[in-house]
Amino acid sequence: MADNTLLKYFFSSGAEIDPEGRFNLSRKTRTRRLKEIYSILQKHHFLRGFSPEEFRAMLEDLGPSFVKIGQTLSTRSEILPKAYCDELKKLQMECDPLPFDQMLAALDDIYGERQGDIFDAIDPTPLGSASLAQVHKARLANGDIVAVKIQRPGVKATMALDIDIMRMVARQASRFMKDDQMLDLRDVVEELWATFLEETDFQREAANLQEFARLNKDVAFIDSPHVYPELCGEYVLVMEYIDGIPILVTDRLRAAGYDLEEIGEKILDNYATQILDHGFFHADPHPGNLLIRNGKVVYIDLGIMGRLSPHDRAGFGNIIQAVGMQSATELKSALMSFAIAKDNAAIDHTRFLADLDLLLEDYGSCDVADIDIGMFLNDILMLTRSCKVTLPSSITSVSRGLVTLEGTILPFIPNENVVSIINAHIQRTKDPAEELAGAMEDLALALRSSARGSMDAAQYSGEALKMLTRGQLKVNTEVLGSEAPLSHLGKIVNRLTIGIIIAGLFIGSSMLSLSSMEPRLLGVPVLAFFGYLGAAILSLWVVVDIARKR
Template identity: 30%
Template structure:
């Protein structure tokens, strides 16, 4: 019974720590929004979104990165994922978040040994012939050691840091709280939906905590490239792996970044890399989400080995077709095609001014595609298109954001491997193949058949639906509902006020009950009433718990949500 109280106290203390760090790095307006006025000297009224970060976005991005690093693993991971989302983060923040580092000391080997034995259920000497005590990598979630199996295989062991899952789950609860505050107090966040971002982050980071999911990603990638001898992945030792320990084949190879830039070998590897990316994205619909040079190894025979599948992306067949259409439209300079495809790839939030949106597309096309095509900066071009979609309230699918980040990384690798690379010249053969695949006679016939069937269904149903409307009108069953936002808001405010009053009465009642129950058993120590001390303590705990529950309601009240039991149940389950 005391576990939820302890957890709530920890969460409150953690929230105070977050406000302290925000204030320390100049985000006083944000700290005020968290209800930490007493810790913030400057309590000027909130004047708008600009006061949250300041006038200088570049300087604010540096401060934001420092905040995340100081707050620890969960926030560092959040920043790393946000750096892959140009659709929700300004360019200055994207560039700065790329420099986020997991500054964590390595675990003592005794702790590593205990974790291996506890999770795999056997003494370490029975599991491995030898394990190198010095880690080859240490990050916020895991630590990696080289080892050798009893069969003589060279392997690496990825060990999850003990207790990290509990820390991350606690921080996730607080992130939901922060997201609801933003949604309830700042109108401009409608397009970005902070709660949805946290939900997506929760899914990503909890998946990363389960090493079995990464192992399955590695195996799926290996199956997709089973017939491609130039590309491979490490072998997963399933008998020596579970959700917190993963044992993989050790790859004796160099990092991609260690190749000599512009050499013949680098150009051969470049061709293999391009073929692999096209296959991943447009054939398999399953791609590596973070293909930076450290995650791509090169064997002596020029075989590429992809590692670290904690972040992957998936595209449906329809999304693949949209992507092909976008590529073809970009290469042909078709403004109408680019505009229509971007609209289809995203979800408009509110009304989109198509004329203004097309004007932005024309501007971007003229700036990038009508210049020297060999010097085109693909990453900047994609960023401009994403920014234009964002400005016109078009929310892109998260999978496209992961793909955008992966494509930008691959472009950087390509220019490193071949500094004289002509992006358009090397891309045209791929685009030609994509166009042929997209516009095959079979696909055109399938599309025509689907459209014909849809039209037939439409023509059949419309008379029936119109007849129903006329019958409802004649029978007096047709009603028109008029909505007034100002009137609707009255109910929300009354609901919030009633909840405040109810929870305040409950907290006061519990305090009085505690005092009454303890009164007959009161005794003093050094003239101090123990009953009074316990009563004050219980009253404080009661007030803390109910105001904690209230916070979930109040910050959600701006969207008309009722008090939800989900956060409270998570609190009770979490130790």
């Protein structure tokens, strides 16, 4: 009897998924969470549809994992109508806060008796309340004003359960989605799990803040909060309090004298620096994570960061340059060199190049402001997957970050495009002297290779002429790609042969039927009868075969 993977999942211990046993993933907890999700969906009458406000409220009730999904959807106007996107943007700024007593109890669990020695005062009114954590303004014993980010009690276990359930759904869905052009949902969920582990560990975020500050210390318009690593832990983060203007409050920004277009261009230019130069970039730059203070863009939440190796940075830069040049040949070379796996024998290079040409032509015919970077990157991923070219997983986090950032700064630069700005950044950061030296080196290597090839060609030509004059030259030819036409021709010849046999049987049987040969069956000689029968069977077989293969 075949294994029932659904039952196996629900009756498993969870050890394979959560080997450390930190999140109590078991049949009982999964079933309880599924019942809870179903009751919330029923409460909001999800089968009847819902207004933007009801949709936001439902995601908030479902918990932090679904709030994260709502935050991502809020920047994707091509997926949801504008009214829904506008309502979901509220999830980036505020969620219903937990009572202050619960936050104090959480701090007591973290610091114990040290809490009174660390904090002189904590404001009971939260600065912000997100799906994962709540932030309170506080004053340290030394007088520093800080923001204390406290993870909501129990939220980590709930998110682990939600992703665990998504893993089950992805596993079942993958059994029915065999098309190579479909993304493997299991890989998506595993990436979500890795992101969850990073985002819910505030010690990692503290390290991210320090690394981000180090890499951007010479950038005049980018900043991040100073962190107090000695006070941070897995469930609490203590950092400098930032009194800034939220990036979505454009009226306040204009009143403060800021140029919105300049803000958008600088954010995107620095994001290109993070990806292409540092290889350490903010992977979730939604509006709730950006403030403007003293002429600087301040990233206040660095829980999810992406990392690119030098090889990946160079590969992604080459892809952007090729798109900017509208060159399918350059884009194909960039994708092939960027790939981590490719089966050259299985790749249809002609089709790959033609599809890239059509893709660039399609997007090249759009106005700059109309290009959807999310759709464009998705089309490239689907195309490479269909052509048996596997890109590294880092491309997913880069694509998600760019799509999120595009939705964030779109009101600031409506007439610009992500690809064009990143390409301009690449051109600005190039050293003309190094470019010239590289071009001269490439030219010298090409000339050397050409000269050597010419000398070899002359030598081989002389040897071939000598063999030709002596009658020793033989030519072996192979027609590549001829198997299919030859097979088709063979089928045609077979049908013609059978047709000749049928005609012979009919003519021979007709001639025998005029004779007085005995014995007879149905008025004709037996031999003629079986001749007619054989011809009829062969004729019927040919007709059915032709109809089946039309």
